[in-house]
Amino acid sequence: MVDEITDFEVLEIALRELCIEKGIFTAEEHRLMTEFAEQIGPTPAARLVAKAWLDPAFKELALAEPMTASKEVGVDWLHPTGWGTPSDFTAFQILADTPTVHNVIVCALCSCYPRPILGNSPEWYRTPNYRRRLVRWPRQVLAEFGLYLPDDVTVHVQDSNQKHRFMVMPLQPEGTEGWTEDQLVEIITRDCLIGVALPKAGVTTNMIVDTRPAIHPGNAG
Structure with a gap:
C-alpha cells in the first residue's frame, strides 16, 4: 500500500x-x-449527556458511577473481548461544567482518549500543537476553536494519562428547554464532549465549524 x-x-x-x-x-x-x-463514534457519549440533562437521577449516577451509566447508553468498556485492553479499560470520569467552571480535556504526554465512548480521537487532539499549548494557554487555544469564555469562568484543563480517561458534560444551552432526548443528542458534538466547544441550538454534529490558525501568545500583538 x-x-x-x-x-x-x-x-x-x-x-x-x-x-x-x-x-x-x-x-x-x-x-x-x-x-x-473503527466503528465507534461520539453518539453514545452525546446520548449520555442528553439523558443527564433530562434526568437528575441519571446525572448523579453518571458523575458517581460513569462506567455503569455508560452501559445504559450501550457502551460496555469490556466489550468485545470480555477483559478490556490496557489502553481502554481504565478509570473513567465525567467532568461536569458549571456556570463558573469550564472543563477541557487533553493528554499532554501522548493522546490518551476515552475511545469506547467517544470513538477515535480527532487528528488535532493528537498533535503536539494542541497537547503542549492547551496546558499553558488554554484560553488562547479555545479561542482558536471559536470558543470565547467570560473572564469569570475558570478553565479547568484535565490531563488524561495511562490510567485515567475523561469526557466533559457541558451545560444544557438556553433555548433547548422542552427538547426531546433525540433533539438534544444532535447538538452535543464531539468537540463539546472534549471541551473545545459549547452546545448550541442549531449547531449539530453535521455542521463544520471554522477555526483560526494558531498564534503564539508572544506574537499575538
Missing part, C-alpha cells in the same frame, strides 16, 4: 504477531477489536 512503513508500525506488527504466537489473543480477537474501535 505504501513504499515505507514507520518504526512504530514495524513495532506494532512484531508485537501483534508475538502476542498471537504466545496465545495472549487470537488473530480473530484482534480483528474484532480493530473493527469495533
Whole structure:
C-alpha cells in the first residue's frame, strides 16, 4: 500500500504477531477489536449527556458511577473481548461544567482518549500543537476553536494519562428547554464532549465549524 512503513508500525506488527504466537489473543480477537474501535463514534457519549440533562437521577449516577451509566447508553468498556485492553479499560470520569467552571480535556504526554465512548480521537487532539499549548494557554487555544469564555469562568484543563480517561458534560444551552432526548443528542458534538466547544441550538454534529490558525501568545500583538 505504501513504499515505507514507520518504526512504530514495524513495532506494532512484531508485537501483534508475538502476542498471537504466545496465545495472549487470537488473530480473530484482534480483528474484532480493530473493527469495533473503527466503528465507534461520539453518539453514545452525546446520548449520555442528553439523558443527564433530562434526568437528575441519571446525572448523579453518571458523575458517581460513569462506567455503569455508560452501559445504559450501550457502551460496555469490556466489550468485545470480555477483559478490556490496557489502553481502554481504565478509570473513567465525567467532568461536569458549571456556570463558573469550564472543563477541557487533553493528554499532554501522548493522546490518551476515552475511545469506547467517544470513538477515535480527532487528528488535532493528537498533535503536539494542541497537547503542549492547551496546558499553558488554554484560553488562547479555545479561542482558536471559536470558543470565547467570560473572564469569570475558570478553565479547568484535565490531563488524561495511562490510567485515567475523561469526557466533559457541558451545560444544557438556553433555548433547548422542552427538547426531546433525540433533539438534544444532535447538538452535543464531539468537540463539546472534549471541551473545545459549547452546545448550541442549531449547531449539530453535521455542521463544520471554522477555526483560526494558531498564534503564539508572544506574537499575538
